[in-house]
Amino acid sequence: xxxxxxxxxxxxxxxxxxxxxxxxxxxxxxxxxxxxxxxxxxxxxxxxxxxxxxxxxxxxxxxxxxxxxxxxxxxxxxxxxxxxxxxxxxxxxxxxxxxxxxxxxxxxxxxxxxxxxxxxxxxxxxxxxxxxxxxxxxxxxxxxxxxx
Amino acid sequence: xxxxxxxxxxxxxxxxxxxxxxxxxxxxxxxxxxxxxxxxxxxxxxxxxxxxxxxxxxxxxxxxxxxxxxxxxxxxxxxxxxxxxxxxxxxxxxxxxxxxxxxxxxxxxxxxxxxxxxxx
Numbered sequence: 341x342x343x344x345x346x347x348x349x350x351x352x353x354x355x356x357x358x359x360x361x362x363x364x365x366x367x368x369x370x371x372x373x374x375x376x377x378x379x380x381x382x383x384x385x386x387x388x389x390x391x392x393x394x395x396x397x398x399x400x401x402x403x404x405x406x407x408x409x410x411x412x413x414x415x416x417x418x419x420x421x422x423x424x425x426x427x428x429x430x431x432x433x434x435x436x437x438x439x440x441x442x443x444x445x446x447x448x449x450x451x452x453x454x455x456x457x458x459x460x461x462x463x464x465x466x467x468x469x470x471x472x473x474x475x476x477x478x479x480x481x482x483x484x485x486x487x488x
Numbered sequence: 489x490x491x492x493x494x495x496x497x498x499x500x501x502x503x504x505x506x507x508x509x510x511x512x513x514x515x516x517x518x519x520x521x522x523x524x525x526x527x528x529x530x531x532x533x534x535x536x537x538x539x540x541x542x543x544x545x546x547x548x549x550x551x552x553x554x555x556x557x558x559x560x561x562x563x564x565x566x567x568x569x570x571x572x573x574x575x576x577x578x579x580x581x582x583x584x585x586x587x588x589x590x591x592x593x594x595x596x597x598x599x600x601x602x603x604x605x606x607x608x
Contacts, residue, residue, distance in 0.1 A: 375560040439573030455560035472583035
């Protein structure tokens, strides 16, 4: 039984090594091109959590908990939420409304860096969703793999 | 007295609803397809005749005003992160609450199990 598990893990691990870089690049593409194509921060962040799950299937809970730290994810979520509020307050600081786009003249229409605060808020929400749902997933995997 | 107040308030709500319905029916339509190249009756029989190379009507207003106000090509993202950014902030803060709630529940479960082990 134990041998079979190890063989299955070898197969899944090698396929993960093949797919992992492409998947990460595609998810980051979905987050960064939120203002140009369908997708955005929420969707890309949730899909990156799928990559966390792939790592778990290939390497087991111990290796995943070593590679992805729960405390780091939790702290990064707080930092991202503070950054979102700061970006939204930039409108008030410039004399406009809350969440108003004041940097939109930077860059040409259709470029990667364009549309001002939409780009930055998209990135921040992507980080926030990735860390939030990733930490919930790690917590639940820890409960499932508890030794009792 | 209570029954009477309930009856009066319900009657007022009903009256307001009926008057609002009549006023809405009397209002002019917001979009009648004046700029559309193909009439709606023809579109129902032949949907492929719709010319979607250029936006018309409400779609044109949304696309052009969005491009002028925020240089974003994707309208949905500009609504979610610019025009309704306050809404997105609330949605994102729900996640923090979810993480905190699940952490409280699951960590207390772990601690409780350890305590029972010690007692044994």
